[in-house]
Amino acid sequence: MNYEAVIGLEVHAELSTKSKIYCSCTTEFGGEPNTHCCPVCTGMPGTLPALNRKTVEYAIKAGLATNCTISPFTKQDRKNYFYPDLPKGYQISQYDLPLCKDGFVEIETENEKKRIRINRIHIEEDAGKLLHGEEDNNSYIDYNRTGVPLIEIVSEPDISSAREAKSYLEKLKAILQFINVSDCKMEEGSLRADVNISVRPKGSNHLGERTEMKNLNSFRSVYRAIESEIARQIHVIKSGGKINQETRRWDENKGESYPMRSKEDAQDYRYFPEPDLPPLIIKNELVERLKKELPELPDARKQRYVSEYGLPEYDAQVLTSSKELSDFFEETAKQSTNVKAVSNWIMGDMLRILNERNLEIVDIPFPPSYLVRLITLIDKGVINGSTAKNVFDLMFDTGKDPDNIVKEHGLEMLKDQSFLLEVIEKVIRDNPNSLDDYKKGQKKVIGFLVGQAMKATKGKADPQILNQILIKRLED
Numbered sequence: 001m002n003y004e005a006v007i008g009l010e011v012h013a014e015l016s017t018k019s020k021i022y023c024s025c026t027t028e029f030g031g032e033p034n035t036h037c038c039p040v041c042t043g044m045p046g047t048l049p050a051l052n053r054k055t056v057e058y059a060i061k062a063g064l065a066t067n068c069t070i071s072p073f074t075k076q077d078r079k080n081y082f083y084p085d086l087p088k089g090y091q092i093s094q095y096d097l098p099l100c101k102d103g104f105v106e107i108e109t110e111n112e113k114k115r116i117r118i119n120r121i122h123i124e125e126d127a128g129k130l131l132h133g134e135e136d137n138n139s140y141i142d143y144n145r146t147g148v149p150l151i152e153i154v155s156e157p158d159i160s161s162a163r164e165a166k167s168y169l170e171k172l173k174a175i176l177q178f179i180n181v182s183d184c185k186m187e188e189g190s191l192r193a194d195v196n197i198s199v200r201p202k203g204s205n206h207l208g209e210r211t212e213m214k215n216l217n218s219f220r221s222v223y224r225a226i227e228s229e230i231a232r233q234i235h236v237i238k239s240g241g242k243i244n245q246e247t248r249r250w251d252e253n254k255g256e257s258y259p260m261r262s263k264e265d266a267q268d269y270r271y272f273p274e275p276d277l278p279p280l281i282i283k284n285e286l287v288e289r290l291k292k293e294l295p296e297l298p299d300a301r302k303q304r305y306v307s308e309y310g311l312p313e314y315d316a317q318v319l320t321s322s323k324e325l326s327d328f329f330e331e332t333a334k335q336s337t338n339v340k341a342v343s344n345w346i347m348g349d350m351l352r353i354l355n356e357r358n359l360e361i362v363d364i365p366f367p368p369s370y371l372v373r374l375i376t377l378i379d380k381g382v383i384n385g386s387t388a389k390n391v392f393d394l395m396f397d398t399g400k401d402p403d404n405i406v407k408e409h410g411l412e413m414l415k416d417q418s419f420l421l422e423v424i425e426k427v428i429r430d431n432p433n434s435l436d437d438y439k440k441g442q443k444k445v446i447g448f449l450v451g452q453a454m455k456a457t458k459g460k461a462d463p464q465i466l467n468q469i470l471i472k473r474l475e476d
Contacts, residue, residue, distance in 0.1 A: 002202045005230045007159035010194040013182040015058045021125050021149035022049030029188050033142040041147030043088030055149040058181040059123045063100025065175050070287050074099050075279040080270045085128035094122035095271040107167040116168050117156040126150050162226035174298045177323040192217040199233045209243040225250040309339045324361035332368035341375045365399035374402040386459040387411050413462045427452045
């Protein structure tokens with residue numbers, strides 16, 4: 001029997017406010033443990049919270065950018081549970097009246113666009129962080145993250161595969177970055193996802209028992225955890241077993257998950273309205289003002305790249321996958337007359353080097369104008385494509401502009417026909433059979449000989465001139 005997966009994501013994004021959601025402590029990442037906290041965010045008796053206005057505004061922007069309805073009346077609730085990193089014994093969150101609801105985002109699937117519905121977006125406070133000592137086998141708690149403002153974006157179970165889940169999470173990340181409400185640094189825990197997964201026979205309307213995978217903080221982990229859990233559940237069902245509703249932890253190193261605890265339902269948290277904070281009345285004037293402040297969103301910018309620059313859909317999709325990447329392309333394209341070349345360099349060599357060196361866009365050591373100049377050097381025939389790749393690597397190594405690199409290393413393209421003829425003659429002498437092969441009709445010999453000549457000139461020869469001289473020599 002064939003099975004299908006039913007997947008929903010609960011995405012937590014830390015908001016980029018300067019202070020925490022209910023106190024004035026800094027939200028800056030890092031710092032010595034327990035130095036970014038106070039009696040309010042650590043839940044000391046006698047303290048009272050005061051809601052950060054920016055938290056509400058950023059959450060509304062996130063709702064507007066994901067096509068949500070903004071609730072005119074909302075409140076905050078206490079979510080009661082006991083865990084060492086939650087000093088109050090409860091989390092201030094939202095239950096039945098979320099700030100944003102009934103939204104959607106569209107993702108690209110293999111065959112078409114697919115709409116993933118968003119059930120709700122609500123605000124809440126983050127918990128602390130447990131640190132597990134390797135040497136003394138003890139666990140420690142850092143409360144610096146406690147009280148950092150979060151939005152939780154809860155999707156409907158509209159996702160059918162690990163690939164779709166990854167695409168959905170990538171789209172959310174891009175949207176939140178474009179509207180500047182979260183830096184979405186997954187390696188710092190600014191964006192993380194809880195994944196709810198169940199399987200059922202294809203064509204069935206009945207939902208299977210679901211499990212939840214907690215706190216996945218990379219696209220790779222989300223993808224691998226979903227693939228693994230789908231396979232595990234199908235195996236259990238085919239073996240005659242039963243899927244338990246439980247929370248599981250994903251071990252990225254082992255590539256497998258293991259159960260943590262039984263999955264909680266809403267009643268387990270004993271929600272009730274937060275008595276220390278009044279309800280929120282969201283005026284329409286505020287919503288309209290925030291709507292006007294929204295910048296161009298990824299989908300709109302993608303379509304503009306296609307219409308304005310004539311880029312293929314695929315290029316535009318990749319270039320708008322993150323705000324930093326899109327901004328770098330945008331600035332470069334404005335200064336260049338060869339926008340397709342800009343796209344090719346960014347999508348190819350630039351992303352390759354960033355990946356190999358584990359760098360971010362902000363780590364690029366040169367401005368967009370240097371890439372523009374590199375492309376100009378190629379278009380004007382000063383250097384060839386092979387040399388340009390070496391120059392690009394040196395730009396990353398030194399931060400120098402390409403003109404200086406070309407001059408310092410003597411990388412100008414060789415165009416002297418007399419010199420290139422001598423190179424070709426030597427290549428033919430070193431490969432005596434090539435001339436006979438060519439006369440027998442083996443035209444591929446040309447590519448081989450050009451390659452040998454380029455190697456002899458250390459990649460600096462003008463390939464066009466080289467081809468012309470070689471063909472003329474072979475025809476003599």
